[in-house]
Amino acid sequence: MRTSRIIAAAVTVATLAFGTACGGGDEKKTNAGGSSAPTSAASPSPTAREVLDKAVKDLNSSTYTYTMKIAEGTFSGAADPAGKHQVKADGVISGVKYTIEGIVIGTDYYFKTSIPASGVNPKKWYKLDRAKVTKQEIIGLLEEKDPTSSQQFVGRVGTAKQESPTTITGTYDLSQGGDLGVDDSAVLAALGEKAKAAPFIATLDAQHKLTSIKITIPAYGTVSEQTMTIDYAGHGQPVTVAPPKAADVTPAIAAVYSLLNS
Template sequence: MTTRRLTVSGLALVTALSFGVAGCNDNGTGTAAPSGAAGTAATSAAADPRQELAAAATKLGSDTVKVKMSMAGGLNGSGAMDPAAKKAQMAMNVSAGAQSIKMDIVMLDKDLYLKITGMPNMSNKWMHVDASKVKAGSSLDVMPGGDPAGASKMINSVVDVQRDGEHRFKGTLDLTKAQSANAAALSALGDKAKAVPFTATVDGQGRLTDLTVQMSTLQPGVGDLKTSYSDFGAPVSVNKPPAGQTTEAPSELLNLFNA
């Protein structure tokens, strides 16, 4: 039970990273919405809720934003991103029973700093990674070029979506289609991962503000993965870890995340 719960928690972390901290793209313009630019989506939104949701996610790449996420008994985290300045920071905890892992991520342009606590034989320092060596679709790919806020990842994963009242949507996701999906975790979960319910909310300006993925359908009791976006336009401060507390990440770690 604990192993399966950790598998779901790990997949939740991947999902959160895919839809949460991927808001910093290479140019910060937020112009790369799938199946048409955000401006075009405004005209088609009334006829296509998928495009409206895509446009709402894309808008997260056009301003600073704070992010919070939680999953009862499995994951919680918070952070902030500034797409124009190409910087982001996140702090997350993943747990399953007595096992708990804390992950801190700092992104400054092409430099990624990662600190993991609670994993055996792991350095207690910040580990530096050259972002150019991070595989596209990796959990560490927090600045995917041309995909602000992971919009295309979301749309690629959507099986169906429909409006659920004003500014609200509901549908299902196929997590096997997410670019950064964890193959081992998905294999353990089987076909359940192909039809995971979700709900989403946008604000009056068409920005995604809440996304809830019902991870409980994968394993009863783990809770829903809830992500919220707020404080649009507020200043974001991201600091580089002190040199004395930094070391280069071992290739084995990068290989693990790039798998």
């Protein structure tokens, strides 16, 4: 299952390193009696889908921090449309924990990892020459302006219902694969039609800023129900993305580029 590009790429690179080293319509908000909320001809109430669409689009035009928890691991960071990004991914391969970190400030790229690779110091930040990185899997993630794939979310929503001013529930299509989807054909076959209608809950704050998305992957075969959760915070607040301390930085060596380009 691939639920985010950063985790997927991290798992791919880590596995290689370890191997060598070791649809439907929206429902409008209802009042306590279950009838449609009053609307005026001039200003109709937005549908749940419209509220959700605005909330995710607002992410793309503002600063925020995020934490995403999925079966493959956890990643967190900060995003700024002005070109500052910080990413940290934590995962487990064959029972061994690993971390991948990246910082991008304008044209300066820094990379750090605990993946065991000959010559790579897990305590050092490596300053990269972007031109020497030929594969996009990891470097592209450090550059990603939409690290949680929020802008793709509404397009995969089947049904949406506004349960309260700050809660939207509905169904989400996992069958398209890719980010926040399922790429494994065997898993999709086992899920069947359930893959096209995975339950989700989106939570907003009082200003209708997105604060969390929780998608439930239904149980299939002998595999229990799983969840993916993305939490958002710091909307519009200054993003503190600073370069590592100079004493902790060294120019990237061949072993680092080999890992990134593997």
